[in-house]
Amino acid sequence: MIKNICIVGYGCIAPVHAAALSKLPEEVKIYAICDIVRERADKGAEKYGAKAYYSIDEALEDEAIDVFHICTPHYLHFPMTEKCLAKGKMVVSEKPLVMTKDELSKVSVFKDSDLYCIFQNRTNNSVQKLKEIIDSDKTLGKLTGIRAIMTWKRTAAYYRSGPWRGKIATEGGGVLINQSIHTLDLMCLFGGKVVSAEAKMSNHSLKGEIEVEDTVEAFVKFENGASGIFYATNANAFDSPTILDISFENASFRYIDGRLYKGGELLASDTAEAPGKACWGSGHEREFFNIYKGNSPLKYKDVENTLKTVFAFYESAKNDGKEIIL
Secondary structure, eight states, rough: EEEEEEEOOOOOEEEEEEEEHOOOTEEEEEEEOOOOSSHHHHHHHHHHTOEEESSSHHHHOOOOOOOEOOOOOOOOHHHEEEEHHHHHOOOOOOSSSOHHHHHHHHHHHGGSSSSSEEOGGGSSHHHOOOOOOHHHHHOOOOOOEEEEEOOOOOOHHHHHTTTTTTTHHHOSSSSTTTHHHHHHHHHHHHHEEEEEEEEEEESSSSSTTTTSOOOEEHHHHHHHTTTEEEOOOOOOSOOOEEEEEEEEOOOOOEETTEEEEEETEEEEEEOOOSOOOTTBBOOOHHHOOOOOOSSSSOOOOHHHHHHHHHHHHHHHHHHEEEEEEO
16 A cells, blocks of 8 residues: 655755655655745645645644655654654654654654654665674674774855754754764664763864864774774865774774775675765665565664764763763
């Protein structure tokens, strides 16, 4: 049975959702576009032959809608998700699923609900290949450590493009909760449960422009005894490829430029057939396929470790790098 979808918030990421969903005609229909800016809603509705709604409350009155894709600014993610789930609707939420530690405690109530999370980089070929190796190859030995580095560029113009960007109250943070949350998610996926974290944050490049961090460096300990170092910045002069180094007792892996290497040997390469941006992955179509085909879609329990680590970093940074026990 085809599910009728309403995309809420037709700004930066919603067109990526719409383009990816349009590749799944047997499973879904883009039934409605919702945005408080009427011109945006009308534009998306016209493109996809959909209805236009100008508030989520208005859209929730339409019983024909089965699923809400939440593509709004961060501060609206959880309130809208909560409202839709209360109406018995299925929800697919962009990252971050929640913006604060308080919201994290509240969303756990919905861990068994029809709530799905977007971390599209998990669907990349190289990521899936490495996870398969980690789970199945017993000759690797123990995990000893992970290094994760993301160095991108975000300008003042980027933050001025939306009044919610760069503000604690509406974005929740900067480079950590917005851009590098994907890198941290892969670190947690490969490393397992994080048991402690230390972090420090700075704003190097946009003083006076934003309230949030443009740089974060952190140290984590995993439950399995391994350690991890994490560095992310939006203060670089250009967007450069994310690097992940994963070291075991008997082997080491590097994920860079969309390719996975083992000791210099190429094991897998990502593909770019799905819509998206090169610097953060093109996996929305694959993730939507997983969700609507029931192929191990990501739910709250799958990303809880990542979200808890995000808020541990923020708590540690507010306390001068104090170790936070998760």
